[in-house]
Amino acid sequence: MDLQITDGEIGVRPPVAKPHPGFLHEVGEERFKKLVYDHYEAIKTSDIAFLFPVFDDEDFEEAKEHAFAFLVEISGGPDYFTQTRGQHQMVGRHAPFRIDEHARKSWLALYKPLLEALVDEGITPEYIESFWNYLDIFSMWLVNTKS
Numbered sequence: 197m198d199l200q201i202t203d204g205e206i207g208v209r210p211p212v213a214k215p216h217p218g219f220l221h222e223v224g225e226e227r228f229k230k231l232v233y234d235h236y237e238a239i240k241t242s243d244i245a246f247l248f249p250v251f252d253d254e255d256f257e258e259a260k261e262h263a264f265a266f267l268v269e270i271s272g273g274p275d276y277f278t279q280t281r282g283q284h285q286m287v288g289r290h291a292p293f294r295i296d297e298h299a300r301k302s303w304l305a306l307y308k309p310l311l312e313a314l315v316d317e318g319i320t321p322e323y324i325e326s327f328w329n330y331l332d333i334f335s336m337w338l339v340n341t342k343s
C-alpha cells in the first residue's frame with residue numbers, strides 16, 4: 197500500500213470519488229471515529245495547529261465531532277452531518293481559514309500513519325487507499341490561499 201500526496205493547484209478542483217463503502221463497513225463506526233479524533237489530536241502539536249481552536253477544549257471537541265459526522269456520512273454511513281450541520285458546503289465552510297498547499301500537505305501527512313496502522317488491524321488495503329484518495333483529492337478543493 198502506497199499512500200502518496202498528490203500536488204494540488206489552487207483553484208483546480210479535480211473530480212472526486214467518495215470512499216468505498218467497504219472502508220467504513222470493515223472499520224466500523226467506533227474505530228472510524230477514533231481515526232478522525234486521533235487526527236485532530238495529532239493536529240494539536242503540528243504546524244497547522246494555529247488554524248484550529250486548540251486552546252478551547254469545548255470548541256476543539258466540537259470541531260472533531262463535525263469532522264467525524266461529515267466523514268462518516270461521505271463514507272456511506274448515517275447522515276449525521278446533514279442532520280446536525282445542514283448542507284455540506286465544504287468549500288464555503290473552509291473559506292474563513294487561510295489554507296495553503298503546505299497546510300493541506302501537513303493535514304494529509306497527519307492522516308498517513310493513522311491509515312497505515314489500519315493494515316495491521318486487518319483492514320483491506322484497497323479500502324484504505326480509497327479513503328486516502330478521497331482525502332488526497334478533495335482536500336485540493338479546500339486550498340484557498342497561495343503558499
Ligand code: HEM
Pocket residue numbers: 244247248249255258259262263266267281286289290293295299300301303304330331332334335338
Ligand atoms: C478532504 C479534506 C477535508 C475534509 C473532508 C474536511 C472536513 C471538515 C469539516 C466537516 C469541518 C467542519 C465544518 C463545519 O461543521 O462547519 C471542517 C472544519 C475545518 N477544517 Fe477541514 N476538512 C478537510 C481538509 C482540511 C484541510 C486540508 C485543512 C487545513 C489544513 C482544514 C481545516 C479546517 C479548519 C481550520 C476547520 C474549522 C475548525 C473549527 O474551528 O471548527 N480542513 N473540515
